[in-house]
Amino acid sequence: MDAQGMILAISEAQMGHKQGGIPIGSVLLLPNESDAEGTFTLLGSGHNERIQKSSPTLISALENAGRLSPEVYRKSTIYTTLSPCSMCSGAILLYKIPRVVIGENETFLGEEELLRSRGVEVVVLDNEECKDIMRRFIQEMPQAWNEDIGELR
Amino acid sequence: MDAQGMILAISEAQMGHKQGGIPIGSVLLLPNESDAEGTFTLLGSGHNERIQKSSPTLISALENAGRLSPEVYRKSTIYTTLSPCSMCSGAILLYKIPRVVIGENETFLGEEELLRSRGVEVVVLDNEECKDIMRRFIQEMPQAWNEDIGELR
Numbered sequence: 001m002d003a004q005g006m007i008l009a010i011s012e013a014q015m016g017h018k019q020g021g022i023p024i025g026s027v028l029l030l031p032n033e034s035d036a037e038g039t040f041t042l043l044g045s046g047h048n049e050r051i052q053k054s055s056p057t058l059i060s061a062l063e064n065a066g067r068l069s070p071e072v073y074r075k076s077t078i079y080t081t082l083s084p085c086s087m088c089s090g091a092i093l094l095y096k097i098p099r100v101v102i103g104e105n106e107t108f109l110g111e112e113e114l115l116r117s118r119g120v121e122v123v124v125l126d127n128e129e130c131k132d133i134m135r136r137f138i139q140e141m142p143q144a145w146n147e148d149i150g151e152l153r
Numbered sequence: 154m155d156a157q158g159m160i161l162a163i164s165e166a167q168m169g170h171k172q173g174g175i176p177i178g179s180v181l182l183l184p185n186e187s188d189a190e191g192t193f194t195l196l197g198s199g200h201n202e203r204i205q206k207s208s209p210t211l212i213s214a215l216e217n218a219g220r221l222s223p224e225v226y227r228k229s230t231i232y233t234t235l236s237p238c239s240m241c242s243g244a245i246l247l248y249k250i251p252r253v254v255i256g257e258n259e260t261f262l263g264e265e266e267l268l269r270s271r272g273v274e275v276v277v278l279d280n281e282e283c284k285d286i287m288r289r290f291i292q293e294m295p296q297a298w299n300e301d302i303g304e305l306r
Contacts, residue, residue: 057215067203090242090243094240094303095209
């Protein structure tokens with residue numbers, strides 16, 4: 001499931017990049033119960049839309065999944081191409097999503113330690129494609145990147 | 154400024170309640186520089202719209218403020234009728250908003266300690282009106298409240 005989840009998240013990041021946006025993608029998957037094959041249900045997918053929607057707060061994979069019951073979040077896994085910022089990590093904690101699979105954390109190290117300290121399982125894949133997407137984007141639009149992480153130029 | 158900020162946040166919470174929503178309101182204010190009178194600019198205001206917009210992630214005061222430069226967030230104060238959940242606290246940390254004024258934290262205690270540990274000034278007003286709004290709402294719609302804080306019934 002993890003390889004497939006990350007492929008979907010990378011597709012979202014690439015879609016965001018093609019739209020002229022910040023190429024961070026994410027998906028929320030629900031593993032199908034008692035299925036040894038590792039099949040899953042896609043609950044929601046999305047990418048950063050700061051630029052496309054002038055949105056400073058959209059967490060699109062969770063937003064596109066819509067309102068879910070607390071029980072569903074607690075059985076889900078979230079996949080993200082980049083280490084989750086404090087806002088996205090806060091959403092993971094709020095909804096008690098128990099597992100986060102991260103494409104890479106070299107470009108940006110989010111709140112992985114906080115997540116772990118609260119009992120969330122954090123897996124970092126160290127995926128080269130995820131790093132390449134961010135490297136190209138930051139070269140192209142350094143200011144949008146600084147805005148995205150709240151950093152001064 | 155703090156009394157006015159909380160009045161505006163409470164107005165937002167009341168608006169949310171009238172709409173059949175979860176009555177949590179918030180505003181983002183920028184103190185006017187070198188003004189001893191305590192005047193300010195209203196950057197954004199909003200209320201929880203989980204029910205109205207089927208949104209599990211909207212942080213409406215920040216969303217309605219639109220894209221702001223990192224410099225502006227770092228001079229602003231956010232007012233919220235209720236202690237901020239981990240997602241909203243994460244947004245405060247992401248954008249390095251230095252000061253949070255909270256109506257009450259009896260109904261729900263958010264991530265105040267995390268905010269303080271990261272250097273954010275946290276002021277709790279212990280406002281009775283804020284508590285009353287939440288008390289009535291939770292009696293009316295206990296399930297929506299549990300969903301909002303990710304708790305099982």
